[in-house]
Amino acid sequence: MSFRLLGVRAAQGVRREGASHSRTGLRDRYHAWLQHHRLSAADSMHRVLDNPVSSAMTWLVIGIALALPSGLNVALDNVSQLSASWDSPAQISLFLHDEVSDERALALQAELSARADVSLSRFVSREEALEEFRSLSGFADVLSSLQDNPLPHLVVVAPAADAQQAVVAALRAELEAYPDVAQAVLDMEWLQRLDTMMLLGRRLVWAVAGLLILGVLLILGNTIRLAIESRREEIVIVKLVGGSNAFVRRPFLYTGLWYGVGGGLFAALLVAASLWFLQGSVADLARLYHSEFRLRGLGVMGGLNLIILGGLLGLAGAWLAVSRHLAAIQPR
């Protein structure tokens, strides 16, 4: 192992004696500070890699904890992508005014059929509707005792196949404005129900993410605490010869960073692997339904975000541990 916390090794590398200047100007200090950062980072990395098994365990634990909410989120994204592009099963029922004649209703149906944003329209006369209602509802006796047919003419409109929800809603409003139309009803309750469930799902993801992030912080904090404990004597000595808190803290913060970044990377790999695992069967299913649907993954940005999130959590966890435990280590 060639680097150590204090980064003193590298100083040994350069052996040009006499070529140096002895003043420590601001510039030199800045360079030394940068160098200590570099060496702390490298040394912490070496320490992490020196214990591959326990480090991999830490990475995996953090990875799983981060992969769970982000995987759920990816799943929800796919569902909402799916529901948005659904071959619109929505249909709009137009209830016409009582005084509209059969001819006017048929003309309206023909006019609507010609529209580009309508794939299909069907006219259901009030007589047909009554007949249908009679055979389906079991109220045959009640209905036959009525003198008048209480039902209006009905034109059922199916929006164009690729129409988005918003477009369908706009179409409904437009159709309702037709003079012959008394009321236009959009049958997409199930879509709204799906939306509500998605909202619930997102909230759930947030709650799960919050808990797991807390868990990650605790795991990291504990890992860093152990690292601090195992180097207690070294910390005491560094403090005795004038090491500042920042100096003592630095390598541990880097240790946290590396654990976090590694955990984020593991999480991204886990999510990608499970998507890859699902991809085949989803594609089969989509083909059955003649759909172009493909699972959408994290993407490069999503993966990067996970790694960055992991790194930030690592720093935060290390910071928690360091601020709690380093101050307690005082030279005796």
Next chain:
Amino acid sequence: MISFDRVSKRYAEGHDALREVSLDIARDELVFLTGHSGAGKSTLLRMIMLMERPTRGQVVIDGQNLGAVGPRGIPRHRRNIGVVFQNHRLLYDRNVFDNVALPLVIAGHDHREVGRRVRAALDKVGLLERERAMPVTLSGGEQQRVGIARAVVGKPRILLADEPTGNLDPALSAEIMQLFEEFNQVGVTVLIASHDLGLISRLRHRIITLRQGRLVSGSAA
């Protein structure tokens, strides 16, 4: 350079380690601190480097009242003081070079400067050829000299030593004391706690004697 004004220290258990100690040590002095075990020698040294705070009285080091130095000022204060410990307190997973370089790295010196100064310090204590050795492979006297090199490498104004010859043979002890005298001759204030009265009385420097936390002789030159 070092001045104690009626300093008392009572540890949490109610034990008085120092009672009303007043003393003054000038810039160019080498002073021995002696007394029986438990007399308060280590406590006095620890106060100078702010490992301990007085219960009463005040300590002034190089014009700086230590009562005014907060926790954040402690590292900077310690960088001006070199310390040699009885049990060496080396980093046993680093080699000799790394151990001696520690104060310079902490102070943020350029790496060329670090190499040059570390070798100068090791040369001074006669360990230049052992710079790559690990501390465990060194004898007790050699380890002590590594500790001394680490204490002086940052060119401190004050050098403290707590029983630096504690378990060394007489010849080695004399050699180490001679090193301290050499540092003193180049202007470093040196304060050495020791109960090796035979050795220190031969060296003709001021001797401060503590007895049960009280200063009984040697308060001023």
